[in-house]
Amino acid sequence: MILGHKYEVVVVGAGPAGLMAARELAKQNIDYLLIDRKKEIGLPLKCAEGVREKEFYEIFGEGQYDFIRNRVHRHEVIYEEVKRVFYADFLQISRPDFEKWLGRGLVIELECVCEDIFVKSDRVEITTSRGKVSAEIVIMCSGCNYELLKNSTLVRKISRTIPAFGGLYKNHGLDPSAFYYYYDKDYLGYFWIFPKNKDVASIGFGGIPAWPWHQANIGAILKKFLAKYGINPELVQNYGGPIPCSGPVKRPYSDRLLLAGDAAGFVVAMSGEGILYALKSGRYAARSAAGALKNKRFDNRSLMIYGKVCDDDFGRRMKNGIISYRLFTLACRSGILKYAIKNVSVKKVKDLIMD
Numbered sequence: 037m038i039l040g041h042k043y044e045v046v047v048v049g050a051g052p053a054g055l056m057a058a059r060e061l062a063k064q065n066i067d068y069l070l071i072d073r074k075k076e077i078g079l080p081l082k083c084a085e086g087v088r089e090k091e092f093y094e095i096f097g098e099g100q101y102d103f104i105r106n107r108v109h110r111h112e113v114i115y116e117e118v119k120r121v122f123y124a125d126f127l128q129i130s131r132p133d134f135e136k137w138l139g140r141g142l143v144i145e146l147e148c149v150c151e152d153i154f155v156k157s158d159r160v161e162i163t164t165s166r167g168k169v170s171a172e173i174v175i176m177c178s179g180c181n182y183e184l185l186k187n188s189t190l191v192r193k194i195s196r197t198i199p200a201f202g203g204l205y206k207n208h209g210l211d212p213s214a215f216y217y218y219y220d221k222d223y224l225g226y227f228w229i230f231p232k233n234k235d236v237a238s239i240g241f242g243g244i245p246a247w248p249w250h251q252a253n254i255g256a257i258l259k260k261f262l263a264k265y266g267i268n269p270e271l272v273q274n275y276g277g278p279i280p281c282s283g284p285v286k287r288p289y290s291d292r293l294l295l296a297g298d299a300a301g302f303v304v305a306m307s308g309e310g311i312l313y314a315l316k317s318g319r320y321a322a323r324s325a326a327g328a329l330k331n332k333r334f335d336n337r338s339l340m341i342y343g344k345v346c347d348d349d350f351g352r353r354m355k356n357g358i359i360s361y362r363l364f365t366l367a368c369r370s371g372i373l374k375y376a377i378k379n380v381s382v383k384k385v386k387d388l389i390m391d
């Protein structure tokens with residue numbers, strides 16, 4: 037990191053979105069700076085590590101990747117005695133290993149906090165814990181850390197988030213060839229078990245109580261779910277964090293600024309999936325930044341293309357995520373969730389969630 041230097045692009049945050057953006061910038065020989073406040077790429081783990089197989093391979097190509105722990109086709113949705121089965125190809129990865137792989141060959145400034153960004157007519161000034169730098173354009177991949185965006189008043193309406201909490205567990209006792217989703221009328225969210233193998237699984241809960249008077253401690257909710265279904269695994273390591281649930285921000289771009297991944301709200305509201313859209317939007321943001329540098333045009337109209345490319349690729353899935361989340365909330369609050377799970381058609385689930 038060269039203090040006082042004007043980079044072509046500064047990327048804030050080295051999660052999937054930022055790493056993907058930096059990979060693309062490096063490929064195009066752009067003078068970039070990638071910073072992150074954490075100590076080590078991929079850590080601490082804050083994710084259940086499930087990702088759609090087909091689109092993942094479309095990005096990276098099919099292959100034997102060491103960070104893939106499991107492949108599943110079967111998804112079991114459970115509500116007490118009701119069980120429905122849906123099919124879709126998903127991978128269970130080790131996200132720390134994946135992010136390390138993604139960041140190979142990149143120059144990353146770790147333990148470097150972005151404290152402020154200030155957009156000027158001829159550059160963006162970035163204040164970090166190590167000092168100031170500037171850039172033609174900034175790609176914000178800072179996840180759910182919306183303080184930074186709020187303080188800089190660059191985004192008027194930030195995403196709403198829901199809490200998610202879980203961990204890696206041993207002895208889950210379930211068939212590792214499926215992912216399991218448990219629902220309950222008392223919670224707007226779901227409890228997941230994503231096995232990595234016959235021994236270890238990622239287990240967690242993301243959501244909020246359906247009514248305010250219910251137990252709101254997310255760790256206690258997870259314990260209650262496990263007890264209800266007689267699952268008694270051994271905790272290896274906890275993880276947790278917020279998940280954006282209100283869909284994409286209206287405009288993920290403004291003068292000299294692009295938002296990617298969670299920072300832009302690119303998460304499927306119903307499922308909480310964000311890895312794929314962080315990867316895609318990170319790459320699109322870098323390509324749009326490269327185009328802006330080539331044309332020397334950094335105003336928001338010239339960056340509009342970025343919003344359009346994201347919308348064309350995964351806008352429909354984001355909208356479907358919001359629709360399914362609203363339907364789910366309605367079913368939960370009106371007491372018909374169990375009936376809805378029992379009777380929803382496979383086609384509807386495929387249209388709204390799986391495809």
Ligand SMILES: Cc1cc2nc3c(=O)[nH]c(=O)nc-3n(C[C@H](O)[C@H](O)[C@H](O)COP(=O)(O)OP(=O)(O)OC[C@H]3O[C@@H](n4cnc5c(N)ncnc54)[C@H](O)[C@@H]3O)c2cc1C
Pocket residue numbers: 048049050051052053054071072073074082083084085086087148149150151177178179180181184200201202240275276277278279296297298299303308309310311312314
């Ligand atoms: C408990 C949980 C389970 C999840 N499970 C899944 C799942 O199974 N599948 C799925 O697809 N998605 C899942 N998600 C969502 C997924 O984790 C996110 O959508 C994804 O991580 C978004 O990537 P990102 O790069 O945008 O943000 P992040 O991965 O959050 O990365 C943001 C980075 O920015 C850095 N940063 C933040 N502020 C600053 C600053 N001021 N200065 C410098 N650096 C900064 C952070 O340190 C971080 O490294 C889950 C989320 C949670 C919380």
